Amino acid sequence: MSALGLPRVPSQSRREHVVQILRTAITSARLNPGDRLIEVDLANELGTSRAPVREALRQLEQEGLVASYPYRGSEVLGVSQAEVEQVLVPIRVTLERFAFSQALGRLSGADFEQLQLLVDEMEEAAGVGATDRLADADIRFHELVIECSEQPHCLQLWKTIQPRVRAYFRRDAPAHDDPVGVAKQHQELLDVIKLGDEATVLDAVDRHIHLHLAPKPPPDAG
Amino acid sequence: MSALGLPRVPSQSRREHVVQILRTAITSARLNPGDRLIEVDLANELGTSRAPVREALRQLEQEGLVASYPYRGSEVLGVSQAEVEQVLVPIRVTLERFAFSQALGRLSGADFEQLQLLVDEMEEAAGVGATDRLADADIRFHELVIECSEQPHCLQLWKTIQPRVRAYFRRDAPAHDDPVGVAKQHQELLDVIKLGDEATVLDAVDRHIHLHLAPKPPPDAG
């Protein structure tokens, strides 16, 4: 097909394509908990057959974004506040603590450049109020560090957890209260990583992730 | 087919069937890290077409038991000791702490009976040295409590974590050192659950899970 026209589509399999479309639709609240997902409709809409759609649905099921019932179809799932706060976020802390510590010795100069670019992107997105771009860069920042940790299970689990957390915050917590602060926190985190002291990094990771959870409940101090 | 002969096979879909076969083969070390999984061969061996096999492989990929590469096939994955000890087990603790606390108010008399049956099964299996039966009952015990917690994401994540942990211990830590002790520990855990005090239960869960990790390093006390 297309010699020069649109060479990007075939670079990823149709299954990956479908997964990405649906995951974005769910995490951005275009699809909501309870919405039914009908294979043949999705296939027609996305211009494929049902096979890739089915595999995509199985993957999203494993990511906890959809549930499916034999012969009765699939629906979009929601997450409770209790599960996010007591399960998903603590798990994310465990994953990132380990991944960041493993990544410390493996981050190359190119990696640091890439991370800095992402922080810059966050600053710019925060400046113009582009919360989606901000969130994308935020996620990509963390994902990049975890990729560099070279811990496959860690990365795989993170990818499973993260969309649910994002869907929850996108739906129930109207974006970041303080976009500029988010960018700044990542800059600080990056600076700490560059110093390379494990204990300091782990501490920074803890505080960093929990900022998402409790945006402004400082009852003890400031 | 078969009006009375073998009515159990069709109760689960062929995909579930394939998943179960492969997962068992991996967690029981009949398949080892690096082994290639070829769709056509699996399909022929299991008497189905490739479609259910493919979906099963996608699911196992999400469970971290296999990895697959576009147009190049799938292989069985292993887990490192560091990942088990620093990632998978801590995540399991997080999941079970939450699930057990949520389950406390929801466990019915029938549930307690079922749990007691599983503990009895463990005792018997431990008595005759049937480590696989012991491990099955062990897993089922925890799974049952988590099911009763009615936290879908918790259950889903637990099902994702657990096979990797089991595969690791089955492969690298030759079964439980002390089968009778395992059964006894579950009886104690069940007794604590029956009492219903949350703090005590959480404490028991912590200690219970960590027993798997460090089977016999009691440097401080007994």
Place this chain on the structure above:
DNA sequence: AGATGGGATACTGTCGACAATCGACTGTGC
């Protein structure tokens, strides 16, 4: 009117065939 049974209906589950891709082999030119 309300309960009950027998289809239509709308999906999902499975299959066999075909297209696309990767990796190894092989023959050729230098």
Place this chain on the structure above:
DNA sequence: GCACAGTCGATTGTCGACAGTATCCCATCT
């Protein structure tokens, strides 16, 4: 002998069609 292009076999990715199942609707009976 060695680099390199072409080819071939093995295996995955995708498709369209058919089989199986749950749900709803409606005629029928009480």
